[in-house]
Amino acid sequence: MTIKYVMAEIHFTSHLRNLVPDGPLSAAGATVGEALASVLAAQPHVRSYVLDDRGDLRKHVCIFADGERLAHEGALARRIGPDSKLYVMQALSGG
Amino acid sequence: MSDHLLIATRKGLFALERKNSGWASTLIGFEGVAVTNVLSADGVICAALKHGHFGAKLHRSDDDGATWRELAAPAFPADAADAPSLFQIWTMETGGRTHPDRLWIGAIPAGLFRSDDRGESWQFVPSLWNVPERKRWFGGGYDAAGIHSISPDPRDDDRVFLAISCGGVWETTDSGNNWSVLGKGLFAPYVPPEQAEDSAIQDPHRVVRCASAPDVMWMQHHAGIYRSADAGAHWTRLSPPTDDFGFAVAAHPRAAETAWFVPAIKDEIRMPRDGALCVTRTDDGGQSWEIMRHGLPQRDAYDLIYRHGLEVDEAGERLAMGSTTGALWTSDDGGRSWQIVNAHLPPIYAVRFV
16 A cells, blocks of 8 residues: 655744744645654654643644644644645743 | 822732822732732722632722622623633723713633623623634633723724734624624734734734724734724834834823833743833824833843733823832833832732722
């Protein structure tokens, strides 16, 4: 069986600019979680900022996929296409 | 100038009175309890509490804080969509001259509540909660979106403007039965670029209006400061020579071109630049700015001024400002010089002239 991977474009919040290179990264994967995993494999130091110690999306990190802000639950399982554009953003802090 | 202040803090409600010897302060209620905002109107003080483990509460005093009575706090009805629970009362405002017994509460989550008996009972306003755009609202500083600014138009008290973090600015012209989202010209860099101009996801940190020119509004936004001359429909971004991040803004009650802001480094840092606190003032609608530092700490200061932490009195002369590190200042000359009142209060959520 051949698993067909697609390349999505993934942008990270400027709040992680110290950790992630500026500009979009290419990410292979058929789901948001797979695309994220492929990026985090190349950027392992970012992993704990986006995912918690159980591998779940951190509570105040949110992901937009193709313009849609994904509900927290199920965000990583969301299927993406070859031209998908992902944004890893964060909640806005209060003070 | 007003000689009376109420200060809502993380550890109780303080009343301050200006005497010949300076400001005298008294802890008038709720020792140790977070007071998230306070409202004084026609001899009534309403204090919004957040008891941590025990929920958001509302108390009222009819004798300047000598005694308090707990009121039924506003609540989301069981059949409200998504069935939220009240987390925090974020703002309270009066209903205006034609509705002398009316009060408004803006909450987190972003429910709007109306009382027509001075807080004795509260009605949830479902029409705002049920706008389709609510699906796009999200929390700013809290897990859920919240209403922090409510402003009836003094020319028509049924026309009410409000602001939501993060859910944009809204207006009703019929006391809350119908709502329109406003806010053309606002820009949100914290969402994907194609959504940056979506009015319903803007994060207005605080919006105030000029009492005598009510079409003039000032906004400290999460990303920039703005002014509107048409009651919030359209906004122009201003370019002060300082950081344009912050939370608080105060509008002069008569001079429509005058407002005050408190800059901080944006938005993942949220501290005064170089540890030096300043207040900015414009007197020409944002064309030029004064940066005012006299009497404010100019080194090692990490004070942040929250949304309701800056206010100007009805004369437009005296200002009060309270910080997250528990410092309280006043200015009697429109911000050009400041006097420290107390540097050791609990973290300050709201200051209000009485």
